[in-house]
Amino acid sequence: MPELASSRIRAAVKDTARAALDLLFPINCLGCGKEGSVICVQCAGNLPRLERPYCDICAQPGIDGQCEPCLEHPNEIDGIRAPYLFDGPLREAVHRLKYRGWKAAAPVLGGLMADYLEDRKIPGQALVPVPLHPRRLRGRGYNQSHLLAKETGKMLDIPVRQDLLVRTKDSPPQVESTSSEERRANVAGIFQASPEARGTSVILVDDVTTTGSTLFACAETLKDAGAESVWGLVLAMDS
Ligand SMILES: [Zn+2]
Numbered sequence: 740m741p742e743l744a745s746s747r748i749r750a751a752v753k754d755t756a757r758a759a760l761d762l763l764f765p766i767n768c769l770g771c772g773k774e775g776s777v778i779c780v781q782c783a784g785n786l787p788r789l790e791r792p793y794c795d796i797c798a799q800p801g802i803d804g805q806c807e808p809c810l811e812h813p814n815e816i817d818g819i820r821a822p823y824l825f826d827g828p829l830r831e832a833v834h835r836l837k838y839r840g841w842k843a844a845a846p847v848l849g850g851l852m853a854d855y856l857e858d859r860k861i862p863g864q865a866l867v868p869v870p871l872h873p874r875r876l877r878g879r880g881y882n883q884s885h886l887l888a889k890e891t892g893k894m895l896d897i898p899v900r901q902d903l904l905v906r907t908k909d910s911p912p913q914v915e916s917t918s919s920e921e922r923r924a925n926v927a928g929i930f931q932a933s934p935e936a937r938g939t940s941v942i943l944v945d946d947v948t949t950t951g952s953t954l955f956a957c958a959e960t961l962k963d964a965g966a967e968s969v970w971g972l973v974l975a976m977d978s
């Protein structure tokens with residue numbers, strides 16, 4: 740891991756230790772069990788990376804150029820990028836962040852995203868977290884994608900714009916639909932963009948992607964509203 744990267748993760752690990760106080764119990768590394776962070780500096784360096792080849796558009800691994808679904812159904816998104824595969828301690832960390840209230844995982848996971856974004860230089864003036872439907876937001880109390888975008892934005896000094904995209908319809912959870920057509924149909928027409936999206940270049944932020952359908956729907960909505968470029972950045976690809 741480069742020097743800068745590991746110092747960022749080190750700082751995030753310290754943040755986690757502070758945030759852990761909110762959980763009222765110690766946090767241990769999900770990789771090695773060491774106390775202090777959801778993923779320690781050492782284990783962060785050993786997470787399984789998504790390496791090329793992968794689809795230029797949806798980041799599906801093992802494909803050179805564009806995968807068949809992306810060729811058959813061209814989408815407005817400029818591309819999705821993911822530093823990691825959804826596996827091992829990272830999978831567990833995301834699960835805890837999403838479903839078990841472990842907001843303390845956000846600084847380290849956001850740090851991993853910041854390291855990647857800084858290296859790859861995906862163009863974007865603003866980070867736009869994939870919005871949750873207000874009902875789901877009330878249930879969970881927070882949007883994990885917003886937490887990740889906030890941490891990443893803070894580290895790289897990129898503004899987070901939650902106002903550019905809202906979710907107007909709830910969609911059934913992705914796991915319930917099987918085919919990629921079904922998933923695309925599920926998320927069509929559920930987002931709404933602000934007129935302020937016109938002329939902006941944005942990076943959508945989400946925790947995980949499988950087929951990319953949610954990010955595709957967001958990108959289409961933003962491009963319809965006049966956004967100049969829309970990239971997607973997710974922590975991990977679940978293929
Ligand atoms: Zn560890």
Ligand SMILES: [Zn+2]
Nearest residue numbers: 794797806809
């Ligand atoms: Zn693809």
